[in-house]
Amino acid sequence: MSYILLTNDDGVHHPGLLALREALNSVGEVTVMAPDHNWSAAGHTKTMHKPLRVTSVTLPDGTPAYASTGAPSDCVALVVLGVLGPRLPDLVVSGINQGANVGQDITYSGTVAAAMEGVISGIPSIAVSLDSYEASDFSYAAQVGAGVARLVLKHGLPPHTLLNVNVPARPAGEIAGVRVTRLGRRVYRDVLIERQDPRGRPYYWIGGEPPGGAADEEGTDIWALAQGYVSITPLRMDMTEYQLLQEIENWLADWSLDHG
Ligand SMILES: [Mn+2]
Numbered sequence: 001m002s003y004i005l006l007t008n009d010d011g012v013h014h015p016g017l018l019a020l021r022e023a024l025n026s027v028g029e030v031t032v033m034a035p036d037h038n039w040s041a042a043g044h045t046k047t048m049h050k051p052l053r054v055t056s057v058t059l060p061d062g063t064p065a066y067a068s069t070g071a072p073s074d075c076v077a078l079v080v081l082g083v084l085g086p087r088l089p090d091l092v093v094s095g096i097n098q099g100a101n102v103g104q105d106i107t108y109s110g111t112v113a114a115a116m117e118g119v120i121s122g123i124p125s126i127a128v129s130l131d132s133y134e135a136s137d138f139s140y141a142a143q144v145g146a147g148v149a150r151l152v153l154k155h156g157l158p159p160h161t162l163l164n165v166n167v168p169a170r171p172a173g174e175i176a177g178v179r180v181t182r183l184g185r186r187v188y189r190d191v192l193i194e195r196q197d198p199r200g201r202p203y204y205w206i207g208g209e210p211p212g213g214a215a216d217e218e219g220t221d222i223w224a225l226a227q228g229y230v231s232i233t234p235l236r237m238d239m240t241e242y243q244l245l246q247e248i249e250n251w252l253a254d255w256s257l258d259h260g
Pocket of ligand 1: 009010039040041097098111
């Protein structure tokens with residue numbers, strides 16, 4: 001039976017993780033190692049300057065899980081490095097995240113970072129997110145996540161690639177279907193909020209409205225969600241812009257390190 005490591009970035013007690021835990025029971029043997037608090041937007045973290053602790057916890061359905069003081073990517077690293085024993089997971093699943101991870105979100109996402117940590121270790125990995133910051137019904141997204149997990153276990157993934165899955169927050173009957181997509185363009189609406197501490201010194205919050213996006217660019221993850229489709233985006237760790245290699249070579253033709 002396949003061995004699946006489940007983690008998330010919203011914390012081990014988040015209902016999105018529980019829903020996916022239950023759906024994955026039919027796919028393989030599931031072990032949960034997730035952060036002990038919310039790490040949303042923590043990105044890809046490797047904790048190097050403080051110790052990590054791992055504790056046993058019980059999920060609301062009575063199943064055992066592990067919580068760590070580390071980031072989502074630390075949770076994957078802990079298991080891969082053997083904190084629970086020598087057996088390596090056959091699949092890493094991260095989610096279900098509360099909120100979509102589309103476009104440039106993937107660079108902030110702790111959910112996607114956990115999947116990245118999996119593929120860096122050579123383990124096929126998927127990230128699953130629900131396109132709502134409020135919805136509490138993760139049951140459909142959990143079925144989608146379990147279905148994609150089954151497909152990845154059956155077909156495998158090339159090295160250094162993961163699948164980023166986003167699910168519309170709609171009743172199952174209102175889902176338009178599934179689209180395989182490319183990354184779209186997020187439009188962030190961050191604003192800087194300045195306040196004063198009790199000693200009169202300024203401090204700052206990065207606040208603002210939730211992000212929007214270019215929903216009219218057909219074939220993107222953002223477009224798919226806006227149209228009511230489940231979005232599956234294959235991502236690779238290689239961020240090289242191959243089309244620019246020759247261009248930068250051309251820059252160097254008349255540039256000397258010695259003379260600036
Ligand atoms: Mn999150």
